[in-house]
Amino acid sequence: MTTGTTEATRMNMRRVPGCPGLYRENLGCEGTRFRIVITRNKAITQEYFYFKTGQNESAVRNKAIRRWREIRRSFPVITRSVFAQIERRKSRSGIVGVQRITDTVKQHPYDFWVAVWTDRRGQRRCRKFSVLKYGEGEAKKLAIKARRDGLRDMES
16 A cells, blocks of 8 residues: 555645644655645635745745735634524524423433533533523523633633
């Protein structure tokens, strides 16, 4: 079994410090290649900047870094709380991170509204509000409020 050129270049790929998504690949006697790889919403941007052995590497490197900065400006970095509010699938509640569930406790079904979020340390947090105890509307309101409070604490 022979190794392909992609596997060989992956082994020689090094990140350029201070530029996430920009890599320097040593191609041996062929020279060096700078590669930009940025993934956003399943779209992958790849650009290549080559230079042969004996050419001015710093000029090509600076050109790759300038292009990397242009691409990064077009894809702004989002905060954790904004990322947590992205709707990945339709929810019946209409609010991301709030859902109505039915739990079975000792063979009896109980309905709850649940709020889910991650805290500052990245741990998953969850609060349940019983429909039996608070009523349908109030339990949903409390779950929405708990979710918003959790997202607010994530930023501070």
